[in-house]
Amino acid sequence: MFGALMGNLWNIARKEFVDFMESRFIIIVTLIFLITFSINAYSVNANYYTHGSAIGSLLAYSRFGLISGLSQQGLLSTLQGALCNILLSFGGIIALLMGYLAISNERRNNALTTMITKPLFRDTIINGKLLGAVAFLASFFIFISAVYTLCMILIVGDAFNSIIYAYLTSIPLVIIMALLCVMVYYSYSLIISIFVKNGTLALFMCALSWLILREVPNISWNLRVFFGQSVYQSLISIFPETLIMIPITNYVGDYARYNGDLINVVLTNSTNFVELGVYLIILIIISYIAFLRRDIS
Amino acid sequence: MSDEHHQKSSGLQGSPYKAVILDPVFHVASNEFSMLMDQPLTFIVALVILVFAVVYAAYNSIAIPQVLSADNDPSALINFGMENMFWYTTLFCSFLSLCVGIISISDDRSNGSIRILLTKPLYRRDIVAGKFVGGSLFLIVTVIATLLVSVSATLITYRGPVPYADLTIRTVSYSLLLSVYCILTLCIAMLIGAFFKDLSLALVASFSYLYFGLVENVYFSDLGSLSIINPYSLYWSAFSTPLGKSVFDTSGPYTSWLSSAMPYIALLLLEIFIVFLLVCAIFNKEEA
Numbered sequence: 001m002f003g004a005l006m007g008n009l010w011n012i013a014r015k016e017f018v019d020f021m022e023s024r025f026i027i028i029v030t031l032i033f034l035i036t037f038s039i040n041a042y043s044v045n046a047n048y049y050t051h052g053s054a055i056g057s058l059l060a061y062s063r064f065g066l067i068s069g070l071s072q073q074g075l076l077s078t079l080q081g082a083l084c085n086i087l088l089s090f091g092g093i094i095a096l097l098m099g100y101l102a103i104s105n106e107r108r109n110n111a112l113t114t115m116i117t118k119p120l121f122r123d124t125i126i127n128g129k130l131l132g133a134v135a136f137l138a139s140f141f142i143f144i145s146a147v148y149t150l151c152m153i154l155i156v157g158d159a160f161n162s163i164i165y166a167y168l169t170s171i172p173l174v175i176i177m178a179l180l181c182v183m184v185y186y187s188y189s190l191i192i193s194i195f196v197k198n199g200t201l202a203l204f205m206c207a208l209s210w211l212i213l214r215e216v217p218n219i220s221w222n223l224r225v226f227f228g229q230s231v232y233q234s235l236i237s238i239f240p241e242t243l244i245m246i247p248i249t250n251y252v253g254d255y256a257r258y259n260g261d262l263i264n265v266v267l268t269n270s271t272n273f274v275e276l277g278v279y280l281i282i283l284i285i286i287s288y289i290a291f292l293r294r295d296i297s
Numbered sequence: 298m299s300d301e302h303h304q305k306s307s308g309l310q311g312s313p314y315k316a317v318i319l320d321p322v323f324h325v326a327s328n329e330f331s332m333l334m335d336q337p338l339t340f341i342v343a344l345v346i347l348v349f350a351v352v353y354a355a356y357n358s359i360a361i362p363q364v365l366s367a368d369n370d371p372s373a374l375i376n377f378g379m380e381n382m383f384w385y386t387t388l389f390c391s392f393l394s395l396c397v398g399i400i401s402i403s404d405d406r407s408n409g410s411i412r413i414l415l416t417k418p419l420y421r422r423d424i425v426a427g428k429f430v431g432g433s434l435f436l437i438v439t440v441i442a443t444l445l446v447s448v449s450a451t452l453i454t455y456r457g458p459v460p461y462a463d464l465t466i467r468t469v470s471y472s473l474l475l476s477v478y479c480i481l482t483l484c485i486a487m488l489i490g491a492f493f494k495d496l497s498l499a500l501v502a503s504f505s506y507l508y509f510g511l512v513e514n515v516y517f518s519d520l521g522s523l524s525i526i527n528p529y530s531l532y533w534s535a536f537s538t539p540l541g542k543s544v545f546d547t548s549g550p551y552t553s554w555l556s557s558a559m560p561y562i563a564l565l566l567l568e569i570f571i572v573f574l575l576v577c578a579i580f581n582k583e584e585a
Contacts, residue, residue: 024498025497025498025501025502028498028501028502028505029501029505032505032509036509093504093505093508097501097504100500101497101501104497105497108407108496108497199407199496199497199500200399200400200403200404200407200496200500201337201338203500203504204338204396205338205341207392207504207507208338208341208342208345208392211388211389211392212345215349215385215388218384218385219349219352222352222353222355222356223352223355223356225356225359225360226355226359
């Protein structure tokens with residue numbers, strides 16, 4: 001019984017993973033990302049060594065947090081922070097679209113109806129989808145990290161040699177942190193897709209709520225004139241991305257503010273990560289309940 | 298005889314508007330407009346905009362007097378208060394434009410209603426033009442309503458000196474500019490809808506356009522003057538021209554902004570025209 005259950009789970013997860021891998025949308029979005037990121041990296045590379053150029057310094061700082069004269073530890077923390085930022089901003093949008101496709105797209109082409117008529121528990125379907133999504137996002141993040149690292153080696157040059165071991169060993173932790181955050185977006189999008197039967201409206205709702213979430217820091221900034229700085233800090237700390245970015249960059253792009261010891265940063269700010277984990281668990285529980293109790297077809 | 302009877306019963310006989318009312322473009326446009334007005338998403342976006350307008354107005358009511366006390370300039374309401382509204386009005390109005398574009402073509406194709414429309418005695422260009430006109434009218438109404446609510450909320454909470462003439466002319470100019478940008482976004486979403494037959498792919502492509510073109514538009518700045526290939530960069534160049542004059546910048550006369558922004562506005566209009574022609578060309582080849 002347990003073996004069959006695991007077999008079903010494995011099959012669904014594998015199907016989900018392969019579906020995402022073969023999805024034209026992932027290919028299109030990845031291509032757009034690669035083109036824009038390459039232009040970005042090329043531009044920074046072309047200007048980084050011209051320290052006399054204000055534009056060069058500004059570009060390198062605004063895009064990747066790079067400033068001239070960084071210590072080894074500063075450079076390490078900058079690279080880790082910028083990678084995390086890229087994974088969160090780009091991975092967030094991918095995860096949101098994946099959550100939508102996992103339910104709405106399958107509902108539209110009746111694949112979901114076929115699946116729930118099979119001798120499968122509904123929670124196995126959700127578990128399989130979550131597992132497939134985690135596997136896909138992890139592979140995707142490894143790919144993005146590889147592209148980013150190659151670009152940074154080209155930009156930073158010899159200075160990279162002294163930190164390469166510490167940098168490479170910290171990548172898994174950066175990926176895990178980013179995964180934790182983007183899975184919140186995935187689960188959120190999954191829930192909206194389960195509740196809203198109209199697929200188009202479901203994606204609009206996902207997109208709108210994502211835009212609103214991105215505007216939370218701006219709104220909080222405006223509200224601080226009434227309720228003080230503490231309210232601003234409290235409001236932005238409920239936003240999934242800032243829960244990770246506050247410990248790393250103090251949310252102001254100050255990537256070099258810690259000494260590159262990422263494990264220590266995670267341990268000292270463990271409440272942020274616990275809070276993020278709680279968000280994820282709550283959202284997954286809601287998606288279980290919704291998927292088990294709601295008429296899907 | 299039957300035509301005459303129909304005209305009498307509908308009260309159209311001798312009406313100067315007869316030709317317009319019978320125009321198929323007008324019928325499709327009015328149907329599109331009413332359909333968009335009934336969309337649940339319209340109400341949700343309107344609610345979000347209202348909340349943002351209230352929060353920004355509340356912020357302006359505190360922040361503008363602080364700016365005012367520094368140099369006692371009554372036009373701080375425009376320089377500071379109106380400039381604050383730029384981002385959220387642009388973000389949510391262009392988001393709505395994208396949704397309208399998808400609903401007009403992709404969603405109609407997905408739920409089969411476009412197939413019914415194609416079997417009617419209508420030219421395909423009339424269908425596209427009708428949807429474009431209806432969608433554009435809806436967006437213009439939305440932009441005007443958004444700015445009315447935002448400006449009114451700020452005026453109510455602010456209660457300071459208001460340069461009404463300058464405020465009116467600059468707000469009207471901004472609403473026209475934002476409307477043009479929203480119509481361009483609508484055309485692009487219609488183009489994506491006409492190009493991608495699969496709804497999911499069209500949705501994802503449109504959303505990616507929103508993400509890379511508007512939210513993460515920083516990537517395009519590396520292209521220098523070529524960055525205006527991104528519609529948002531072009532719109533931004535018209536709003537705040539490379540000469541350093543924004544529509545809400547009262548340090549110079551209004552006409553100096555207008556003259557420097559005009560080429561970009563003309564380019565926006567040209568892009569709308571080209572994209573619209575492309576939509577018509579692709580839609581004409583569509584199989585019913």
